[in-house]
Amino acid sequence: xxxxxxxxxxxxxxxxxxxxxxxxxxxxxxxxxxxxxxxxxxxxxxxxxxxxxxxxxxxxxxxxxxxxxxxxxxxxxxxxxxxxxxxxxxxxxxxxxxxxxxxxxxxxxxxxxxxxxxxxxxxxxxxxxxxxxxxxxxxxxxxxxxxxxxxxxxxxxxxxxxxxxxxxxxxxxxxxxxxxxxxxxxxxxxxxxxxxxxxxxxxxxxxxxxxxxxxxxxxxxxxxxxxxxxxxxxxxxxxxxxxxxxxxxxxxxxxxxxxxxxxxx
Amino acid sequence: xxxxxxxxxxxxxxxxxxxxxxxxxxxxxxxxxxxxxxxxxxxxxxxxxxxxxxxxxxxxxxxxxxxxxxxxxxxxxxxxxxxxxxxxxxxxxxxxxxxxxxxxxxxxxxxxxxxxxxxxxxxxxxxxxxxxxxxxxxxxxxxxxxxxxxxxxxxxxxxxxxxxxxxxxxxxxxxxxxxxxxxxxxxxxxxxxxxxxxxxxxxxxxxxxxxxxxxxxxxxxxxxxxxxxxxxxxxxxxxxxxxxxxxxxxxxxxxxxxxxxxxxxxxxxxxxxxxxxxxxxxxxx
Numbered sequence: 001x002x003x004x005x006x007x008x009x010x011x012x013x014x015x016x017x018x019x020x021x022x023x024x025x026x027x028x029x030x031x032x033x034x035x036x037x038x039x040x041x042x043x044x045x046x047x048x049x050x051x052x053x054x055x056x057x058x059x060x061x062x063x064x065x066x067x068x069x070x071x072x073x074x075x076x077x078x079x080x081x082x083x084x085x086x087x088x089x090x091x092x093x094x095x096x097x098x099x100x101x102x103x104x105x106x107x108x109x110x111x112x113x114x115x116x117x118x119x120x121x122x123x124x125x126x127x128x129x130x131x132x133x134x135x136x137x138x139x140x141x142x143x144x145x146x147x148x149x150x151x152x153x154x155x156x157x158x159x160x161x162x163x164x165x166x167x168x169x170x171x172x173x174x175x176x177x178x179x180x181x182x183x184x185x186x187x188x189x190x191x192x193x194x195x196x197x198x199x200x201x202x203x204x205x206x207x208x209x210x211x212x213x214x215x216x217x218x219x220x221x222x223x224x225x226x227x228x229x230x231x232x233x234x235x236x237x238x239x240x241x242x243x244x245x246x247x248x249x250x251x252x253x254x255x256x257x258x259x260x261x262x263x264x265x
Numbered sequence: 266x267x268x269x270x271x272x273x274x275x276x277x278x279x280x281x282x283x284x285x286x287x288x289x290x291x292x293x294x295x296x297x298x299x300x301x302x303x304x305x306x307x308x309x310x311x312x313x314x315x316x317x318x319x320x321x322x323x324x325x326x327x328x329x330x331x332x333x334x335x336x337x338x339x340x341x342x343x344x345x346x347x348x349x350x351x352x353x354x355x356x357x358x359x360x361x362x363x364x365x366x367x368x369x370x371x372x373x374x375x376x377x378x379x380x381x382x383x384x385x386x387x388x389x390x391x392x393x394x395x396x397x398x399x400x401x402x403x404x405x406x407x408x409x410x411x412x413x414x415x416x417x418x419x420x421x422x423x424x425x426x427x428x429x430x431x432x433x434x435x436x437x438x439x440x441x442x443x444x445x446x447x448x449x450x451x452x453x454x455x456x457x458x459x460x461x462x463x464x465x466x467x468x469x470x471x472x473x474x475x476x477x478x479x480x481x482x483x484x485x486x487x488x489x490x491x492x493x494x495x496x497x498x499x500x501x502x503x504x505x506x507x508x509x510x511x512x513x514x515x516x517x518x519x520x521x522x523x524x525x526x527x528x529x530x531x532x533x534x535x536x537x538x539x540x541x542x543x544x545x546x547x548x549x550x
Binding site for chain 2: 015016019021075098102107112113135199249250
């Protein structure tokens with residue numbers, strides 16, 4: 001018994017060592033970062049954070065990311081909930097093939113879509129807008145959300161639908177009043193996955209934006225590879241990008257385990 | 266109302282056809298043409314496919330990709346199962362463990378790259394300093410072995426929590442009576458695991474292997490930020506190669522490589538799925 005907690009503690013120690021290193025690097029002065037190896041900053045400084053919050057470019061790209069991520073989650077849920085309902089309640093001609101086709105899009109490497117997306121959104125006058133990135137991410141988030149939601153919905157007996165109709169509920173009223181509260185955890189988990197994916201995705205977000213909708217992940221990589229990388233600044237920005245994720249984890253902690261098994265437990 | 270599944274599917278299919286079907290057809294179209302900037306594309310049939318398949322760069326990237334994916338699957342899945350056994354089954358210890366495990370999964374991919382670059386960078390990192398103590402010259406941008414080990418460590422660090430969370434939710438669903446029965450029969454720890462736990466974990470592990478296969482096979486941001494594909498092209502994986510070709514407007518090549526790549530992913534996913542889920546799982550559901 002003791003041995004397994006020791007293992008777990010050791011694992012978490014290793015898990016958080018790199019994160020700890022980034023955190024303390026963000027609090028060190030530039031000269032300390034380069035000059036010596038210290039496990040705790042000799043002099044704690046918030047200059048890197050001040051620089052980020054004082055820069056319109058950093059602030060702007062942080063906001064851009066939050067905007068397109070939110071848009072993506074809203075669009076995905078709006079179309080995935082009815083679609084998952086259809087898959088869970090009816091077995092119709094071609095439903096299995098359609099489901100598999102949707103999943104194959106989840107498998108597609110983003111690099112495959114880089115150029116066609118750029119051309120498509122140019123043609124639609126959407127290039128370099130938040131909507132373009134949100135729609136591009138739908139390619140991956142919709143199949144995943146349908147997959148998760150379908151799992152949750154199939155766990156709810158059909159008798160519930162039928163009883164509601166017998167009781168005289170109209171379909172929209174049944175859906176909002178009875179069905180939705182039952183699948184709410186599934187909706188939360190799907191939102192979590194869409195959020196995660198859209199927040200961490202780099203390749204499409206980078207290809208589809210120049211300035212107007214430039215995401216934080218792109219602003220971050222811009223400094224890499226050049227001479228004299230500003231490690232302190234980069235670490236501080238890295239720490240900031242982890243905050244939304246940590247908040248999301250906290251809010252969905254109860255349904256997370258279930259969600260990671262895609263509603264199939 | 267109750268007879269119209271297509272009505273419910275319409276919005277999702279509309280968006281998916283714009284974001285998936287149209288671009289996919291564009292890629293197919295590229296792959297069949299020879300495209301130069303400024304002149305009109307020339308139809309070349311399957312020439313691009315032949316060029317890709319005989320290209321040493323593509324083959325090299327494919328072999329590296331397969332090797333990388335197999336390596337991380339062999340580490341992450343067993344390690345995840347092991348960790349899942351160590352997580353407390355209830356109470357605040359469980360909640361805390363789950364939240365801690367969830368955090369790495371929500372760090373943007375390129376920030377994961379940055380975290381590890383800070384950790385492994387030769388002038389400022391922790392690993393080189395520790396390696397130097399042991400008399401080893403660790404340098405990600407010079408030694409291919411170091412770059413590989415670091416990328417594998419990065420992926421294991423980033424994604425083992427997913428395997429652990431999945432395995433844990435699978436373990437939670439096993440009725441205690443199964444273990445009691447095994448104990449009465451005097452089964453050893455190993456045979457209990459082999460004959461009671463493992464078969465019951467199969468559905469979640471299938472999902473875990475599939476997700477990790479798809480995502481590790483399409484890895485892009487991490488090598489980009491950590492190694493830039495080097496040293497040489499020892500960490501240049503398929504997505505990386507295609508993105509580079511596409512950015513230099515070799516669209517015919519990139520298109521053909523993309524289609525081949527996508528089919529490899531789909532076919533292998535299907536094979537994994539069939540192997541792991543056994544006979545009852547004939548469809549994706």
